[in-house]
Amino acid sequence: MDKQQLIETLSGKLKLVRVEKGYTQDQMAEVLGVSKKTLVQIEKERMLAGWTNVVALCALFRDSQVIQSVLGGDPVEVIETIAHNGFVRSKDKTFGGKVWWKEEEKKGSFRIQLNMISHHYRIIDDDDFRWFSSFDREETLIQLEKLSNRM
Secondary structure (H helix, E strand, O other): OHHHHHHHHHHHHEEEEOOOOOHHHHHHHOOOOOOOOHHHHHHHOOOOOOOOHHHHHHHHOOOEEEEEHHHOHEEEEHHHHHHOOOOOOEEEEEOOOOOOOEEEEEEEEEEEEEEEEOOOOEEEEOOOOOEEEEHHHHHHHHHHHHHHHHH
């Protein structure tokens, strides 16, 4: 998934998120910092949301079932991975990848998981903390090697 795909995907889900959260168009426009006219255009799929609006949507509605099901989990993790050109080093606690994740490889106390929806990789430890995320499998394997040798 790249920035444009994410914008297209979430632009098409904006109305569902708004309805899920019980916001009026006026309220949602205010929260996202756009005019009501712009929001209506996005909801009617006449235009796409901008990158800043998509980032705000993911951050402010991180717990949205709609967004989580479309992106396969935490939307902020996907945003960070895309925004940082695929490479994120973080030590955030995860839920261990029980729903949208497939374990790809394990080395020492670290394992690589592949998100089955967004298709990005992450390295988590045995306590389910995320150490690294990327859309690049080879870079993820290199980071797994470095992490497992360090510990």
